[in-house]
Amino acid sequence: MRKGSIAFSLFWLSAGWLILALAGTAFLLTDLYSRALDTSLANQLRFNIDTLSSATLDSTDPNFDDVGVQDPRFTRAATGWYWVIRDEAEQILATSRSAVGMLMPQLSGAFDADNYRTGILEDESGNSLRALERKTTSNGRPLHIMVTGNLGESLALVGQFRGQTLTVLGAVGVALAIMSGIVARLALRPIGRLGRAIEQVREGESQSITGTYPSEVAPLAEEINELLRSNTQIIERARNAVGNLAHGLKTPLAVLRNEASAAKDNPLARVVGSESEKMTQLVTTYLDRARLAARSGVVGKKADATMIMLRLVRVMEKLNKHVTIAFKRPDASLPWFRGDEGDLEEMAGNLLDNACKWSKGKIAVTMMAERTSSSQAFLLIRIEDDGPGLTEEEAQKVLRRGVRLDEKTPGSGLGLDIVKELVDVYGGSLQLRQSVLGGVLAELKLPAAKVGGLTRS
């Protein structure tokens, strides 16, 4: 769980509440328990006062030497359990055996309506005492009867209780925290799945987000699918518009150009000719760029490169009767191209067209897969011809990086501009080398989709 994650916040939020709630519970329980103990102690003291009080009535001794209670705690010294009978002037008349020889502290404060007063005292041995004193009259003699109980015993019990409560509640707290952590993870699992589904779409393995999601996440998945759909539609419309524009512009341009070139001596025809030539180039350049712009937004597409190459080879052989194209069909484990079918056709088609243009009769096409160390798979398409070939310098010039469509005159020879642009869009590469056939070896390296033999391993 990282900081800044939903699971992290959920965990700490619930943990905070748990600590507060459990600590409160422990405090409340201990308080209730200590009150109960205190009440019980007070009841004992009152019972003993009542016993003493009735004993004084029966006493014949003016100093109440024959008065006492049964409880043995009042007989042993310094237990904290004492009783004292005083007269009105606070002179001690009698004490319990436990209080013999001790200086008994006195309660201060007024008696209540029932003639009782209470308080906490401390004896000479340091015991904390709960004291209860009653003002009464025995056979016409006013008496103050005080009984004390050991508060320390109660406090010890409370302390013990508090310790046990904290242990039990702490264990409960830890269990709840673990559970809330697990719940947070479980609850967030669909989000992780959604993330992987989106990645699959980007990788071109699926067209849309599939699978069932809980009702909280399902609308999000649906929205993403909607977005993908509308994106595809927009691109489709843009492409159609570009195609229509091309058709609309190119026919009149062809007419102008032909008309002008038919009347070369006419100065007007010369102007029309050269200007329509420029317009043709502009149209070509900008249509290509518009198509590229529409392309770069394409996600989630893949194409069977083998089928495309078979189709192109068939077409090129029909168009160029003088060449034979040797194409060994790769086995079915060859990964697919991660991108648009039309784009691959465009790249491979132009390279094949060049090869046919320069070839003396033999062309070879090979396809294979390549895996780099960074576990990304690539598709290699090699097209070789037996034409005159290119020198190292010429190849470098043709392939010069950063030479874009708009900086270069279109149609300047090999028609590689569109191929280079597309290769860049897909993050692939194009190399031109010397072929064993004698001519050019053009190697297209393009990203492979994550399906097909190699990438599955």
Added chain:
Amino acid sequence: MRILVIEDDTNLNRQIKDAVTEGGYAVDVAFDGEEGHYLGDTEPYDAVVLDIGLPQMDGLSVLEEWRRAGKSMPVLLLTARDRWSDKVQGIDAGADDYLAKPFHMEELLARLRALVRRAAGHASNEITAGPVRLDVKAGKVTVDGQAIKLTSHELRLLSYLMHHKGKVVSRTELTEHLYDQDFDRDSNTIEVFVGRLRKKLPEEVIHTVRGLGYQILEE
């Protein structure tokens, strides 16, 4: 050689017609898909220039209909859509070649010549028969290296016979392939032109096969 041009833009249609006529072919034109399809279906053409974007019936449908009906004349597709997917689609529909607009007339003519030549089974732009040599591209004829002057009708006639060297060509076939559809077919002009042509060429180049037609022998 008779060519059918189907293009809906009237200016471009006229330009192509002029250029192809200039190149030594008889030309028929159509301005929409239905008309073009009908002409290609009923008349014998040596090649067709077909635009893809046509009213009534688009070019690819016209082409597919022809191929389904067993028409095998070479077809050159014209289109503004120069994506490879469009080319593949066109070739798969039965086209023999493909030209993207805007194009140079010279290129259209070169491709057309190549299509006609290939359909007749010739590999190069030069066809020879004994001492006679025909340069299809330049429209020039030489006999033993000496250039001879031919009228455009004579050249068309010789070109058709040379293209179909070894084959007996009937008068009807010649009429159908050398003249456009507006030509008066009842006249005897074919015989007149064959007679004139024979005077300019060495004897025995053009044989008459009695009752069947004419033939230039294969060496």
